Amino acid sequence: MDDFPTYVGMITTLSSGYGLGINSWLVEMAVRFATGGGRYSADDLTLIACGVEGFVLRAPDGDFLFTTKTVHEPDHDDYEPPRADVGPISIEEETEHVIEGMTTLLADAETYLDLRATSYEGRSSTSHRIAFEGSDEQYIRVSGTDAGSYSRITTEPADVLGDHEIDTAHGEHYECSLDELEYEVGEDLRDGICVGYSVAFHDPRESRRASMSGRVKARINYHYLRLRDTTVTELDAGTSTETFAEFEPENKDYNPIGSHL
Numbered sequence: 128m129d130d131f132p133t134y135v136g137m138i139t140t141l142s143s144g145y146g147l148g149i150n151s152w153l154v155e156m157a158v159r160f161a162t163g164g165g166r167y168s169a170d171d172l173t174l175i176a177c178g179v180e181g182f183v184l185r186a187p188d189g190d191f192l193f194t195t196k197t198v199h200e201p202d203h204d205d206y207e208p209p210r211a212d213v214g215p216i217s218i219e220e221e222t223e224h225v226i227e228g229m230t231t232l233l234a235d236a237e238t239y240l241d242l243r244a245t246s247y248e249g250r251s252s253t254s255h256r257i258a259f260e261g262s263d264e265q266y267i268r269v270s271g272t273d274a275g276s277y278s279r280i281t282t283e284p285a286d287v288l289g290d291h292e293i294d295t296a297h298g299e300h301y302e303c304s305l306d307e308l309e310y311e312v313g314e315d316l317r318d319g320i321c322v323g324y325s326v327a328f329h330d331p332r333e334s335r336r337a338s339m340s341g342r343v344k345a346r347i348n349y350h351y352l353r354l355r356d357t358t359v360t361e362l363d364a365g366t367s368t369e370t371f372a373e374f375e376p377e378n379k380d381y382n383p384i385g386s387h388l
Contacts, residue, residue: 138208139222140253140271216247218255220271228277229255232269235352236362239313239320242267242354257362264360273364280323280350282312287324291345295330295376303345303372310349310367317367319353327368332376345372 175183184191210217213229220226236242241261248256248266255274256266281287288308293301310321325348331341348366355363 138219139225140220140250140255141222141225141275214244216244216257218247218257219250220255222271222275224278225271225275228279229269229274231280232274232277232352232362232364233257235320235322239322239352240354240362242362254361262360266359267354268359268361270361270364273362276366277350277364279325281325282323284308284311284324287326287347291326291372293328293343293345293374295343295378296333297330297376297378299343299374299377301343301345301372301374305345305347305371308347308349309369316349316351317353317365319351319363319365321349322352322364323350324348325350330376341376342373343376344370344374346370 173185175185177183182192208219209221211220211226213220213226214233216233218226218229220229233244236244236259242259243261244257245260246258248258250256253272254268254270256268258264258266288305290302290304293299293303295301305326308324310316312321312323314321327346327348329344329346331343346368348368351365351367353363353365355361
């Protein structure tokens, strides 16, 4: 097993723990090594998550159980977490879509809320602390999850208006159309400002609580940005969601326990 790193770790605010893992091509290398051959491809492998206790990898010639190990951030005095530039500041973050989203989020905070990021004050396991010109607070907290969701936003109505197609994991095909938007970018929305849109599809058979009676839904998400005071001040990137089309599932003959959920 000397051909690849045993663990792959990273700095991220998407997890409440200091995470590590093994990516897909390293899983494939491990299976090839363990079986003494090189005939596996990613298409032949199925990963079954087991909560925080690891995962099962099913392959044509056998099943493999991988366990996980909890680790903590290095406490060496000379350890310098990697940083990424996000507009006028740099943050301790390695997840690409969080970096991308944070860059846009900070630009929108300046445009719509008159808050200009001036310095980075550190992070927790789930958020970044950033000082802003235009605020009397020592810092404002920005969730890593919020920044990550920002990377999916479009500000162009043409990107979400019009025809959409839904192909479910159960072999069904649906078509629908979004004809108009209730909010424009820059308008007030839920004590904040509408900053963009995204379209999402929901299949009740694919949710954590699989349902046979629910409908497949097409939804328009209106994303907004606002300041929210909790125990500390947060720059909150939230979503207001509306369903614009729904369909009765054609295929209800499935087993949530034995499916790919």
